[in-house]
Amino acid sequence: MNAPVDAPIARRRLLTTAGAGLAAATLTPALPARAELAADPFRLGVASGDPDATSVVLWTRLAPAPTDAxxxxGMRGQxxxxxxxxxATSAARLAEERTCLRVExxxxxxxxxxxxxxLVEGLQPRTRYYYQFLAGGHASPVGETRTLPAPGSLTPVRFAVINCQNLVEGRAELHFTAMTxxxxxxxxxxxxxxxxxxxxxxxxxxxxxxxxxxxxxYRTRYGQYKQRESLRELHRRFPVFAVPDDHEFFNDVRGGNLGARPVRWNAALRVYWENLPFRNRPEQDAGGRFWMRLxxxxxxxDTLxxxxxxxxxxxxxxxxxxAAQQAELLEFLDTSDARFTAIGTQSPMSSWAxxxxxxxxxxxxxRQVTDRLLARKQADPRGFNPVVLAGDLHCGMVTHVQADPDDVASTPVATEFVNAAMTSGSATNWEQVLAAGDGGPGFLAAYxxxxxxxxxxxxxxxxHTVTxxxxxxxxxxxxxxxxxxxxMSGTRTWMLRHGARVGSVRSTG
Incomplete structure (x- = not known):
């Protein structure tokens, strides 16, 4: 039987934590007979996420039958x-506890x-780690992750952006070709x-x-999605930072307009957390609604x-x-001193056609955001380099955020890269966008x-490669x-130089 939707989520219970290095050899894994599982519980794989310079979240979810509610x-009776x-610091070292860095x-x-x-803490900056879960007599795939570098260097970074991964089209399945x-x-x-x-x-x-x-x-639907091999392999190889759009909840949801006890919302947010490697977790407010800092x-x-x-x-x-997030974003734009300052957001900030x-x-x-972007660039034209990354629209575009959304010829305040959808299609008539001059001088490409x-x-x-x-x-x-x-059908590449004016991004092939 499933727990009530609004039941409080218990705090994580950590039974035993071994220290680093050889201290881990003293720990005996507790796998009592009652926890033996007849089928592999790691069908959904493993994942890592929300890393910083000294810690990372490692995730799995036990589900021998991921879509059999x-x-x-597959966990009935457990x-x-x-x-x-x-x-450990290598996949080979995971084989024995004495060679592991940590056993928990x-x-x-x-x-x-x-x-x-x-949440695994006390790690070294910019270091690759390997991990594995064991439960019920089974071992998970070996995952790999990495921590972020500490401040004080111009270490290059290379990262991917993904959004809109619809799995089906009517009676047919779609395939995450680019993810593969x-x-x-x-x-x-x-x-x-x-x-x-x-x-x-x-x-x-x-x-x-x-x-x-x-x-x-929601648990069944995530079970279907996360059995896709390309998605499991993406999570196994790379740490992920995730923020939701609407379909993790329901179409065109506006969280600020929900009632006091939104049962569907609570279920959606709770299961979103269950299936991704988040550092934070849902908490209930006085009215019974789940919230989560995302x-x-x-x-x-010092690069990004x-x-x-x-x-x-x-x-x-x-x-x-x-109010709180808005204040944090404005402070971020006022104080960020990296070579490139970026906003990643679900919906494009630009306007066109x-x-x-x-x-x-x-x-x-x-207006508050664009005013900050413009003021910082004017005050420090070489040191402040703003970029916006966006999704949602189901079309890859290169454009600019204009100061006035109703005037596409107004001052550009940031370069914007709108991500192509992984699979999702759109009913939008993009031919209008492609018409000559329709997007204004800041609109450069739609793919x-x-x-x-x-x-x-x-x-x-x-x-994105940032140096x-x-x-x-x-x-x-x-x-x-x-x-x-x-x-894959091909690639298109754009480059923006540090210290260049907004609007100078150019195609390089």
Missing amino acids: STSF GEVPVTLRV THTAVQSEGYSVHA DLARHHDVDFVVHLGDYIYEFGRAAHLPPEPVTNLVG HQRVRWA DLFLTDIRQHEGADGLLG GRGGMWRSHPGVR GYTDGGGWNQYNGLTV GTSWTTTYHLTNQIRDPQGG
Whole structure:
């Protein structure tokens, strides 16, 4: 039986933690007979996330039958299940406890979807680590992760941005072609997920086929998505920073307008947390609503300062970001001193062809942000280099954030790279966007192709390489998401020089 939707989430119970090095050899893993599992509980793989210079969150969720709600996803009859975590500086060292850097035992419980979120601290900056979970006589895949560098250097960084990974189209499945390519053929320091990790709506090929509205439904849907090999491999290889858009909850949700006890919202946020490696966790307010701090700041040495916004929990009566997050973002823009200062946000801040996203619908908040961007660039034209990364629109675009959203010829205040959707399509008539001059002088590219006389957007992702002297963005594009063996269609690359004026980004191929 599933716990009530609004039951409090218990604090993580850490049974035993061994110290670093040989101290771990003294720990005996506690795997009692009652915890033996007949089937592999690690069908959803492993993941790491929210790293900083000295710590990282390591994740797994026990689910021998990830989409079988009738058996509690293969965990029926299990109570508290001890899960051993091993951490080492190489995959080979994980084989024995005496060669591990850290050995911990955590408890997976039914009320938390048998998920484990292990915050491992005391690590070294910019170091690669390997980890593995053990439970019920089974071992998980070996994951790898890495910490961020400490401040004080211009260490280059390479990271990917992903969003909008719809799994199905009617009765057919779609394929994460660009994600497969990234995990197989490329290396990045981390991945940023800008939202729509799942889609909650009902389609014939979805599990369940109807829209998901409760704990069981959301757990089943994540079970379907996270069995996709490309997604498991992405998480196994790279640490992830994730912020949601609407479909992790439900279409066009505006969290600032929800009632006092939003049962569906609570179920969605709770299961989102259960399935990703978050440092924070949902907490209930006095009215019974779950909240979770999801916006965050990612600092990579002195090279990159990145603020990831959370729009969906606040948009509505709370404005766009909520008072606290808005204040943090403005302070970030006032004080960031990295070579490149970036905002990662779900909806584009730019406007074009008479269109715009959620930022355009909140002109007061947008104006405060654009005023800060313009003032900082004018005060420090070489030292302040602003970039915006956005998703949601299902089309890869290169454009600029203009000071006035109603005047596309107004002063550009930041370069904006709008990410292509991993798989999701759009009904938007992008031909209007592509019309000559329709997007204004700051609109540089929209990536699509003609098919049967119509124009279709490419799917894919972006990879960003940031150094002390430049920001390079490469769009990895494909039109083969319906083919399980599909490949990539090509790349497009843009470069922005440190110290250059806003508007000087240029295509390099």
